[in-house]
Structure formats: C-alpha cells, structure tokens
Amino acid sequence: MLQLLGPTDRRRQFCDGVSRRNFLRIGGLGAAGLSLPHLLALEAQAGLGKSHKSVILIYLVGGPPHQDMFDLKPDAPRDIAGPHRPIGTNVDGIQICELFPRMAKMMDKFALIRSLVGAQNDHDAFQCYTGHSRTEMAPAGGWAPFGSIVSQVQGPVNPATPAFVSMCYECTHGPYNEPGSGMVNVAHSGFRPVGPTRADMKLQGITYDRLADRTRLQASVDQFRRDVDASGQMQGLDSFTQQAMGILTSSKLAEALDLSKEDPRIVARYGRGDEVKRIDENGAPRVPQSFLAARRLVEAGARVVTVNYSKWDWHGGKGNDIFTREREDFPIFDQAITALVEDLHQRGMDKDTTVLVWGEFGRTPRISAQVGRDHWPRVGMALMAGGGMRCGQVIGSTDRLGGEAKGIGVSCSEICSGRGAREPWLCSDSSVSQSCRV
Numbered sequence: 001m002l003q004l005l006g007p008t009d010r011r012r013q014f015c016d017g018v019s020r021r022n023f024l025r026i027g028g029l030g031a032a033g034l035s036l037p038h039l040l041a042l043e044a045q046a047g048l049g050k051s052h053k054s055v056i057l058i059y060l061v062g063g064p065p066h067q068d069m070f071d072l073k074p075d076a077p078r079d080i081a082g083p084h085r086p087i088g089t090n091v092d093g094i095q096i097c098e099l100f101p102r103m104a105k106m107m108d109k110f111a112l113i114r115s116l117v118g119a120q121n122d123h124d125a126f127q128c129y130t131g132h133s134r135t136e137m138a139p140a141g142g143w144a145p146f147g148s149i150v151s152q153v154q155g156p157v158n159p160a161t162p163a164f165v166s167m168c169y170e171c172t173h174g175p176y177n178e179p180g181s182g183m184v185n186v187a188h189s190g191f192r193p194v195g196p197t198r199a200d201m202k203l204q205g206i207t208y209d210r211l212a213d214r215t216r217l218q219a220s221v222d223q224f225r226r227d228v229d230a231s232g233q234m235q236g237l238d239s240f241t242q243q244a245m246g247i248l249t250s251s252k253l254a255e256a257l258d259l260s261k262e263d264p265r266i267v268a269r270y271g272r273g274d275e276v277k278r279i280d281e282n283g284a285p286r287v288p289q290s291f292l293a294a295r296r297l298v299e300a301g302a303r304v305v306t307v308n309y310s311k312w313d314w315h316g317g318k319g320n321d322i323f324t325r326e327r328e329d330f331p332i333f334d335q336a337i338t339a340l341v342e343d344l345h346q347r348g349m350d351k352d353t354t355v356l357v358w359g360e361f362g363r364t365p366r367i368s369a370q371v372g373r374d375h376w377p378r379v380g381m382a383l384m385a386g387g388g389m390r391c392g393q394v395i396g397s398t399d400r401l402g403g404e405a406k407g408i409g410v411s412c413s414e415i416c417s418g419r420g421a422r423e424p425w426l427c428s429d430s431s432v433s434q435s436c437r438v
Helices: 036-046 126-130 146-154 195-201 214-231 239-249 252-257 264-270 289-300 322-346
Strands: 002-005 023-026 054-060 086-088 095-097 110-117 164-166 274-278 304-309 353-358 380-386 393-395 408-411 430-433
Touching: 054 126, 054 146, 054 289, 126 146, 146 164, 146 304, 252 289, 264 289, 264 322, 289 304, 289 322, 322 353, 322 380
Parallel strands: 054 304, 054 353, 110 393, 110 430, 164 304, 408 430
Antiparallel strands: 002 023, 086 095, 110 380, 353 380
C-alpha cells in the first residue's frame, strides 16, 4: 500500500499520531478491507468497464457555411449558389459538396441535419457546449457544459482518465473558448491537456502546507515504480494488482495523448494540420490529429471529448475569399472526419460513440460584395455519426435559397439528451432547434 503522509495536526489526530486531514492512502478502503486490486477484480467479474457511452463534440469555430457544405442550391442565382457543385453519395438522393469526396463514399455512416434553427447571432461557443444562450435565465453558477454534467452524473469509467476531456485550444477571442463548469462543481470542468493548461498534467490540489514538495513526490512515485520493475515484482503480481499499480504510477491519459504510440498508417489517415500557425488570429488551429486523440481518449475511458477545429468565419475581403478558404479547408476536414468515423467502425466503437459536428450558426444565402457569407442564425447544419443512430439520411430541409428551415421545429434537446436516435425524431422534414436543454 502506497501512503503519503503530511504534517501532523494535533487538533485532528488518529491514535497513531497521524492527522486525518493529512493522511492519504492511495488504493485502499482500509476499514472495509477492500483494496484497489480487489475492486478491479470485482468490476471485471461483473463485466463493468468493458464499454461505455461517449460523445466526441467537434466545434467548427466561427460558424460553418451550410449552403457550401451539405445543403447546396445549384439552381439558385449565382450570388446565392456559389461555385461549388453537388456530388452524389453512396446513399441515393443525398448530395453534398464536391470537396467532400471521402464523405460522399461513406455517407451511409453519417446523419446530416440541414435545418438547425434557434441559434444565437454572436461568435460565442457557449451555446454549442451548453445548449443554452448566455441571455437565458440561468441557475446559480450558470449553465454548465454538457461534458461537466456527464462527468458529475456518470463519473469516470476508468480512475486513470477523467470523464470529460477538452482538447480545445485557447482562442484569443474569449467567447470562442469553452465555458467553465457553471452550476456544476468545478472538479467536473474539462481536463485540458493542450494549450496553456498543460500544467493540468501535473498533480493539482495539494497545498504546500499539506505537501511541501510536489516535485519530490512525483520523483518518489516514479522511483517507486522503477524499484518494483527492477526487482521483478511486477511480473509476479496478478493482473488486477498490476492494473492497480498502473493506475497509481502511470497515466492512461498520457498514453492516449501520445500519438507516437499509434500506428503511423492510422496517423497518416487523419492527415496533418498546424498546431502553431492559426488560420485566423482569433480562431483555433487546424489540427486533424485532435480527432485521432479524441478517439484514443474515448478508448482510454473518457465519456466526453470536445475539440475546437480551425476557423470558419469567412466574411471575405483580401486574403479571406470564402471560396478560396473552402477549397483549402474542406478537403482537410473531409479526410479527418471520415478517418475518425471509419476508425470508430473498424474498432467496434460506432455503437457507443456519438460524433457531433456543428458551429454557432449558419451563413447568409447571398454572397457579399467582399466574396464572403455573413452571420445567419435562422438556419444552420449539424453532422452526426455513430451512437447507434440510424445514419445514411438527411434530417430536415431548407427553402430554395437555403435561408429558412422548412417544416416543424424540433428541440435540440433531442440531440443533447441522446433521444435523437429514436425513430420518431428521424423524420425527413423537421427543423432542429439549437435552443436546447441539456
């Protein structure tokens, strides 16, 4: 049993002189006679931990242009339609942009929502992560991201991996960033291993008066593992004790984030991006490898993984011609998202892992004089895959210009709550409101 002893506190001492507050025993429930290896063995016997439901949310920063991606209007006037042509897919009747040829070949593995309504008109990620507008009346503490709610309600699948992991990069435009935990305890905020919060990978929450030297502690734990390995004791431990030792002295989280441990051929399938160079100063970098990291995190036990990807705010102007940017961005996204969905299917994860892709709003039907499309909260799109839902279909439709949703509005709570996979929701002519309730 590994014990970490802090300074004694005479006001709260056990009979052996060790303070209750400063006594930390890792891996055991001493009074109950249960150790971590025992608990792991009981979990395995009960079949727990074999699979878990999970969500990978991909936020397209800045608002993707729905009518240039998945709802093309080739018969509309030129100042509406744009230069891209629709192509057929492997599902009869579904057409998407010609710049998504990989997706077209596996459209049977995607569900496309063309009539997402009720969006805000601001460049603000809040609604995409929480399902609520900042202007709504909120509970004390504010609305929480759905990842935080899942973390609090469901807890971790694996003690070595947080339930909620955020792969979101820090954006200089503050509202693009993922909100805090809101009404949920701060302990359920997304664990953030990228950007300026890499320090999260170190031990947190241990004050100096409880533990004077965090570095020395970490070195001691590392030495503990090396000593055990050198003596050969690890080989003699039963599998559950070895698993417990791994939880205590290594990190499945770090393993999942280390893409050098992945098959190079799979890494290449996702494509390459640029972690350093921003597509736009205040957006997120274009990093397809984040999709791969998300899949690995789910395998390691994460229930919710959020990713922010590239910058989609293309109003036009010098160097920001929307169609030039689309010709650059669309093929990279096409490769990354299809690699993720294909990967999930090949690994048997498609029934339990839902992929959701969306942005804060849609784009104007009319192309501006600066060759761009402006904000358009009246209708947008979302792309979904996995989760055991019925794919190979389009949900909802828009008018002939792609500016208004047709049909009856359906609350986005159907998406956030997971009820969207039910047959009654999968109608052919419905709108999906982004004013959702988690």
